[in-house]
Amino acid sequence: MTRGVAVQLTDLRRTYSGVNALDGLTLHLEPGELVALLGPSGCGKTTALRCLAGLEDPDSGRVEVGGKDLTKVSTNKRDMGMVFQAYSLFPHLTARQNVEFGLQLRKQGSEQRRRRSAEMLELVGLSAHVDKYAHQMSGGQQQRVALARALAIEPQVLLLDEPLSALDAKVRTQLRDEIRRIQLEVGTTTLFVTHDQEEALAIADRVGVMRSGKLLQLAAPQELYSRPADDFVADFVGLTNRVVGTSRGTTAEALGASLPLLPGSATEGTVTVLIRPEHLTVTQDAQGSAVVISSSFLGAQGRVVVSPGEDLQQVLVQVPSAAVADFAPGDRVTLRPVGAPALAVARG
Amino acid sequence: MSGIRATRRRRQSVLRWVVVTVSMVFFAAPLAGMLDFTTKDAQGRRTAATWAKLVDVEGISRDYPDLAAGFTASVGLAVLTVVVMLVLLVPTMTWVRLRVPGLSRTVEFLCLLPLTVPAIVLVVGLTPVYSWVTYFLGESTIWLGFAYVILVLPYAYRSIDVGLRAIDVKTLSEAARSLGAGWGRVMVRVVLPNLRTAVLSAAFLAVALTLGEFTIANLFSRTNLQVAMFLLGKSDAQISVAVGLAALVFAFIVLFGLSFVGGRSHSRKENS
Ligand SMILES: Nc1ncnc2c1ncn2[C@@H]1O[C@H](COP(=O)(O)OP(=O)(O)OP(=O)(O)O)[C@@H](O)[C@H]1O
Ligand SMILES: [Mg+2]
Numbered sequence: 001m002t003r004g005v006a007v008q009l010t011d012l013r014r015t016y017s018g019v020n021a022l023d024g025l026t027l028h029l030e031p032g033e034l035v036a037l038l039g040p041s042g043c044g045k046t047t048a049l050r051c052l053a054g055l056e057d058p059d060s061g062r063v064e065v066g067g068k069d070l071t072k073v074s075t076n077k078r079d080m081g082m083v084f085q086a087y088s089l090f091p092h093l094t095a096r097q098n099v100e101f102g103l104q105l106r107k108q109g110s111e112q113r114r115r116r117s118a119e120m121l122e123l124v125g126l127s128a129h130v131d132k133y134a135h136q137m138s139g140g141q142q143q144r145v146a147l148a149r150a151l152a153i154e155p156q157v158l159l160l161d162e163p164l165s166a167l168d169a170k171v172r173t174q175l176r177d178e179i180r181r182i183q184l185e186v187g188t189t190t191l192f193v194t195h196d197q198e199e200a201l202a203i204a205d206r207v208g209v210m211r212s213g214k215l216l217q218l219a220a221p222q223e224l225y226s227r228p229a230d231d232f233v234a235d236f237v238g239l240t241n242r243v244v245g246t247s248r249g250t251t252a253e254a255l256g257a258s259l260p261l262l263p264g265s266a267t268e269g270t271v272t273v274l275i276r277p278e279h280l281t282v283t284q285d286a287q288g289s290a291v292v293i294s295s296s297f298l299g300a301q302g303r304v305v306v307s308p309g310e311d312l313q314q315v316l317v318q319v320p321s322a323a324v325a326d327f328a329p330g331d332r333v334t335l336r337p338v339g340a341p342a343l344a345v346a347r348g
Numbered sequence: 349m350s351g352i353r354a355t356r357r358r359r360q361s362v363l364r365w366v367v368v369t370v371s372m373v374f375f376a377a378p379l380a381g382m383l384d385f386t387t388k389d390a391q392g393r394r395t396a397a398t399w400a401k402l403v404d405v406e407g408i409s410r411d412y413p414d415l416a417a418g419f420t421a422s423v424g425l426a427v428l429t430v431v432v433m434l435v436l437l438v439p440t441m442t443w444v445r446l447r448v449p450g451l452s453r454t455v456e457f458l459c460l461l462p463l464t465v466p467a468i469v470l471v472v473g474l475t476p477v478y479s480w481v482t483y484f485l486g487e488s489t490i491w492l493g494f495a496y497v498i499l500v501l502p503y504a505y506r507s508i509d510v511g512l513r514a515i516d517v518k519t520l521s522e523a524a525r526s527l528g529a530g531w532g533r534v535m536v537r538v539v540l541p542n543l544r545t546a547v548l549s550a551a552f553l554a555v556a557l558t559l560g561e562f563t564i565a566n567l568f569s570r571t572n573l574q575v576a577m578f579l580l581g582k583s584d585a586q587i588s589v590a591v592g593l594a595a596l597v598f599a600f601i602v603l604f605g606l607s608f609v610g611g612r613s614h615s616r617k618e619n620s
Contacts, residue, residue: 102527
């Protein structure tokens with residue numbers, strides 16, 4: 001069993017013909033930690049991962065793993081396991097031979113290789129498919145073999161670049177949980193790149209949100225959700241309503257109530273308050289100023305879209321699924337924040 | 349409905365057979381003529397004497413030293429051409445694909461260029477080059493191989509390009525490198541095995557082309573198989589034609605083998 005090492009990326013910059021793919025990215029991974037990098041398409045997640053892997057040279061900045069500076073070390077000497085978005089099994093080799101590839105390069109004997117590959121393929125639940133070629137396996141199975149192959153060499157760091165995005169929803173959640181189980185079992189420091197927020201929140205110890213080549217916030221999933229550093233993070237992670245309000249320093253007036261503000265909020269003037277759908281309530285009220293626009297049943301919960309009136313933007317409210325039937329379009333309602341801390345940003 | 353389709357299918361298969369038969373006759377008639385010519389003696393009786401002479405290796409090298417030398421030279425040329433072509437083309441094309449995809453058009457253009465240059469022009473252009481080659485490396489026929497590499501470049505380029513397009517070279521090589529393979533290992537352990545069919549077909553084409561090459565060798569006054577046959581044709585037409593027939597059949601077998609190899613790996617994929 002390997003124990004993880006710390007990873008430190010310092011002020012990485014990378015420009016592609018004028019585009020700042022990385023614009024001073026600094027990121028620290030604790031030993032054995034799984035960090036997910038999350039962000040919209042083109043924000044530089046893949047570039048960050050490839051710089052860590054040595055597949056891309058940063059224009060400036062430093063890559064350190066386990067306290068050693070690897071910035072100038074080539075990929076094949078970095079000792080990192082990678083799983084790619086595209087299927088990457090060697091087509092001319094069986095699952096077992098794929099897993100043994102890296103071990104062979106490390107001059108391990110055939111007996112030892114065989115034992116290790118059997119162990120790894122069992123870990124990913126593919127003991128029955130060791131002699132299959134890539135074209136004989138499903139996408140999910142291929143990615144499992146790729147994971148086994150990456151872990152077989154006992155890498156210092158495991159790098160996963162959207163390994164699940166080519167799979168269908170059900171396999172995706174299943175394999176995602178399995179990746180987490182395996183990662184906890186082997187304890188390898190892992191960087192997981194994804195643009196799927198649910199995926200990131202579900203398996204990561206900490207989630208880093210990126211935008212335009214910069215890291216905006218790196219925090220545990222709950223903290224990221226309840227205490228977003230800015231409105232981009234709040235918008236990107238989970239759903240959020242933008243409501244006009246007035247800031248009074250540590251509180252803000254919005255929707256006729258006073259809300260505590262999160263650190264980093266705008267402290268004065270007219271602001272946009274970001275409120276989560278589950279931090280609002282609606283109640284039937286013939287005298288209410290808000291009007292129901294629509295309501296929808298989503299299985300475990302329901303959602304009501306409400307217009308607060310006074311030509312304010314529509315807001316989304318989460319309700320128990322049993323309550324969805326109580327709200328019909330046109331109903332008059334009262335809208336109230338439950339009083340959870342919210343982020344306020346200056347109106348721009 | 350299905351009746352119409354069946355009729356159409358029957359009509360198509362008839363057409364197919366007509367085409368195959370006509371082209372078979374077209375190609376086979378000269379071969380049959382050659383076979384007929386080489387199995388007759390002066391009185392017009394059937395004899396296998398010519399073919400017996402041909403398979404008698406010792407006799408051949410004694411009685412027709414040019415032919416033996418030409419044959420050896422051509423085999424050597426084929427090997428040299430294939431080796432130089434592969435060493436030149438496979439890493440270059442892989443590298444261009446991985447690192448400088450912007451250059452791929454240029455490389456394609458350069459590789460296809462020889463198709464548009466007639467052999468005679470090529471010779472004129474190569475003459476000064478070969479005076480240097482002769483100066484440094486000597487007069488041996490084998491050095492024609494460099495010119496042949498240029499000649500086979502377009503065909504070899506095509507087949508290797510097809511092979512490279514069929515695999516995700518970038519991801520595969522990155523996966524191999526992350527597992528600890530240097531560039532040499534990536535080429536030998538990952539790229540080449542997956543280009544097997546493409547490399548084989550490039551090699552077969554190069555062999556077939558080299559064995560059949562006459563113009564350049566003749567104009568440079570070197571004796572390869574075809575030149576030897578040509579010279580022999582003046583003195584002993586029968587043995588010359590027999591060698592020609594043997595060479596043709598060999599080339600057919602090579603090309604047939606090629607389509608077999610290509611077809612087999614294809615069906616392996618489809619079986620899944
Ligand atoms: N090889 C390249 N050549 C030119 N531009 C590139 C190259 N690789 C990335 N870029 C640019 O750098 C920026 C960041 O790309 P990157 O692939 O890191 O984004 P990403 O966050 O992984 O996006 P996605 O979620 O779509 O995978 C993009 O604007 C992209 O166009
Ligand atoms: Mg990406």
